[in-house]
Amino acid sequence: MPEQYRPRRRPSNKLRKTLMGGGAVVVLVGLNAPAAVSFAQEKYHAYKIAQPGYKRQFGSWSTLAVPEEYRTNAIHAALLHSGKVLIIAGSGNNQKKFDKGSFDTILWNPADDSFKKIPTPEDFFCSGHSQLPDGRLLVAGGTARYEVLDGKIDRAGGGMRVKNENPNKAHTFKKGTRFRSPSGVEYLSRFDVTVPKAKREFKVSYASSGRMLPWRTKVTAGEARVFVEAAQTGPQALTTQAAQYEILGLKGKDADDLYGLAQKITTEKQDFQGIKAAYEFDPRAEKYIPVDPMKEARWYPTLVTLEDGKVLAVSGLDDVGAVLTGDNELYDPKTKKWSKGPTRYFPTYPALFLTKGGKLFYSGSNAGYGPADKGREPGLWDVRTNTFTGIGGLTDLDQTETSASLMLPPVQDQRVMLLGGGGVGESSKATARTAVVDLKADNPAFQEGPKLPQGTRYLSSVLLPDDSVFTTGGSSDYRGRSASDILKAQFYDPKSNTFRRAADPTVGRNYHSEALLLPDGRVVTFGSDPLFDDADNTKLGTFEQRVEIYTPPYLQGDKAQEMRPKLGAGPQRAGANGRATFRTDHPEAIAKARLMRPSAVTHTTDVEQRSVDLTMEKGKGSLTVEVPKDRALVPPGWYMLFVTDAAGIPSEAKWIQVE
Known part of the structure; x- marks a missing residue:
């Protein structure tokens, strides 16, 4: 039987608005396809990583x-x-x-x-x-x-070696101490610096006849370094010549015993x-x-x-x-x-x-x-x-x-x-x-x-x-x-x-x-x-x-915490024999024990962390672990003690000190 003709009904205003909105979305997607695809991918990724299986x-x-x-x-x-x-x-x-x-x-x-x-x-x-x-x-x-980078340095600077030829006392110079070059240019220290006293050595020598000669004294000046900057801007403060510098404010013997030495003072990157x-x-x-x-x-x-x-x-x-x-x-x-x-x-x-x-x-x-x-x-x-x-x-x-x-x-x-x-x-x-x-x-x-x-x-x-x-x-x-x-x-x-x-x-x-x-x-x-x-x-x-x-x-998982091995009461220090015993309801479920040294990390450098295998002895309701005696393997300090089951699920850590 041929299909009967039915007149098409005009869409309602509500439907027309919906269709127009949908058309607008289609147009927008066409105009912004990459952004729309990226948005959809992000939404899907967020959905995927939230799934329990993932x-x-x-x-x-x-x-x-x-x-x-x-x-x-x-x-x-x-x-x-x-x-x-x-x-x-x-x-x-x-x-x-x-x-x-x-x-x-x-x-x-x-x-x-x-x-x-x-x-x-x-x-x-x-x-x-x-x-x-x-x-x-x-x-x-x-x-x-x-x-301070190249091009941003307006005052010459460099290292100053401060010498002390007095063997009887050290000397402390405060930040802002002035050093004067032979040509009269002045430089200021950026930090406090303490210069140790000189070392005095007595040397004994003998004549060919075996007779002891008078003692000779050798004095080695004490030395410390400090960074200095020119008091004034300008090229006159630049130098690549080694020189001795007077320290302003010193008097008498101190002025003779204490002085600065610098190899070069420049405006290079510091x-x-x-x-x-x-x-x-x-x-x-x-x-x-x-x-x-x-x-x-x-x-x-x-x-x-x-x-x-x-x-x-x-x-x-x-x-x-x-x-x-x-x-x-x-x-x-x-x-x-x-x-x-x-x-x-x-x-x-x-x-x-x-x-x-x-x-x-x-x-x-x-x-x-x-x-x-x-x-x-x-x-x-x-x-x-x-x-x-x-x-x-x-x-x-x-x-x-x-x-x-x-x-x-x-x-x-x-x-x-x-x-x-x-x-x-x-x-x-x-x-x-x-x-x-x-x-x-x-x-x-x-x-x-x-x-x-x-x-x-x-x-x-x-x-x-x-x-x-x-x-x-x-x-x-x-x-x-x-x-x-x-x-x-x-x-x-x-x-x-x-x-x-x-x-x-x-x-x-x-x-x-x-x-x-x-x-x-x-x-x-x-x-x-x-x-x-x-x-x-x-x-x-x-x-x-x-x-x-x-x-x-x-x-991960709803029962993750229930499945974890659990360690109960135990000592905070390993005994003299390296052994420590902890209560646990299911020692038979424990497969491994590890001491984990806590991290101290910066700049991708963490030389502290290490994992130490412990021997185990299982008792009724208890687990005894034994720490290796070699302190090159286990440096003294505090460690996290983890135990894991056969599936690798770990307990929460117990802290224990190895002396």
């Missing part, structure tokens, strides 16, 4: 709600044995704050997301830090003066300058406590804990902005004093790891400052004999600056991994190379590992309780230039030597960024200091103050 496979990110008054430029981050995180900014790469003497430290408690401002006595911007045996954090060095100050942060009192200052000023130093609990301070820019040539020093936490350490040159922020036998392994990772052809070779440094044995096999050796490196878990395996990195200085080079060296091998050498998704500088790498390594962030260019932040994360499995994907972060992290493991098994990321905020490099960068927290797959 989170169980890849983990998830969340942004920490930080009240405005506690937001800061995170330059350093350290986990304390109180479970709180110390976030140190100092002046935070902000010269206005430096000029005002406004320095920041924030204490964050992840247990309840509370915050506290800590009075900060020095500019700890670009200092070094290390965990001490009693749980305090040693913080040493920092900023005495910001850099680098950052370090300070000698050292403090211990007390997690119980929650304040900085001053200790004896270092012998050398240091900016960008590495502090590494040794097997006896002493701390070695290495490298840094000194008080006139020069890379220290190898003047390293030791801090004794018992006496609170510094002494001379083994001499060896490294670029600034070198990654040095304590290895079995007490030697330090230098991975080649560093954070800049220093010539490209000096101190870049990886190797083992015997600090007792001060000998260095190079280790080869590393590809892209010219791109170890801003690389990440860490001791793979467990530390007993003595394997070190290096990840990514870039060229020296402001180079645009970045490598996807990773490499692993087995220090237990007869002839250790780096072996190439799996490549990162792309060339990456400033990568953060964090050891997890399940023996995996979580890596995140970084950028493919120097300080995130050209909007080059990498919004990717991955896990490295040391057993299979492979990467697997993790959920993508939403906040970019490059220079001045940090990441560390929390006692609940999550990872927190801070900071980022890009040069520019746009792809065309026309808009000056903004320091990233958002804090992001990553929850790994092992903590």
Whole structure:
């Protein structure tokens, strides 16, 4: 039967408006297709990563709600044995704050997301830090003066060596002391400086007959350095000739015994300058406590804990902005004093790891400052004999600056991994190379590992309780230039030597960024200091103050907390035999136990974190763990004790002190 004809009904006004609106949308989509597609992709991505199945496979990110008054430029981050995180900014790469003497430290408690401002006595911007045996954090060095670039210097400046030939007393000169050149040009010191007294030596000599000759006295002048600037602008203050300088205001014998020596005073670029100050942060009192200052000023130093609990301070820019040539020093936490350490040159922020036998392994990772052809070779440094044995096999050796490196878990395996990195200085080079060296091998050498998704500088790498390594962030260019932040994360499995994907972060992290493991098994990321905020490099960068927290797959799911192994009551210190017993309802479900040393990280450098395999003894309702006795494997200090089940799900950490 043929279809009957029916007259078409006119659409209602409401329907016509809807259709017209829809047509408008179609037109707009046609005109703005790329934007619409991008918007749709973002919406779909947000939907996808919120799904439980995605989170169980890849983990998830969340942004920490930080009240405005506690937001800061995170330059350093350290986990304390109180479970709180110390976030140190100092002046935070902000010269206005430096000029005002406004320095920041924030204490964050992840247990309840509370915050506290800590009075900060020095500019700890670009200092070094290390965990001490009693749980305090040693913080040493920092900023005495910001850099001044070429073309912006209106007064000649340079280093002045101040000499003291008086063997009976030291002399302190205040900031603003005037030095006068032979031609009458005056220069002012930028800092206080104390010049030690001269050393007097008595030498005995003998005639050929054996008769003792009269004693001879040798006096070696005491010396200190200070940065000086010309009192007046103009070319008359420039000099490249070595000369002796009169110190104004001195009289009599002091005027003869004390004087300055300078090699050159110019208007060339002036680098950052370090300070000698050292403090211990007390997690119980929650304040900085001053200790004896270092012998050398240091900016960008590495502090590494040794097997006896002493701390070695290495490298840094000194008080006139020069890379220290190898003047390293030791801090004794018992006496609170510094002494001379083994001499060896490294670029600034070198990654040095304590290895079995007490030697330090230098991975080649560093954070800049220093010539490209000096101190870049990886190797083992015997600090007792001060000998260095190079280790080869590393590809892209010219791109170890801003690389990440860490001791793979467990530390007993003595394997070190290096990840990514870039060229020296402001180079645009970045490598996807990773490499692993087995220090237990007869002839250790780096072996190439799996490549990162792309060339990456400033990568953060964090050891997890399940023996995996979580890596995140970084950028493919120097300080995130050209909007080059990498919004990717991955896990490295040391057993299979492979990467697997993790959920993508939403906040970019490059220079001045940090990441560390929390006692609940999550990872927190801070900071980022890009040069520019746009792809065309026309808009000056903004320091990233958002804090992001990553929850790994092992903590995902409605029943994740129920499934976690649980440790009950137990001691806070390992016994003399290294053993500690904890109550637990299901010891049979525990597969591994790990001691995790808390991080103290800055500039992609974290030489503190390490994971130690513990032997276990299971009893009825209890678990006993035993800590290795070798303090080169387990330096004295506080550790997080995690246990994991067969699926790698970790407990929450128990804090335990190893003495």
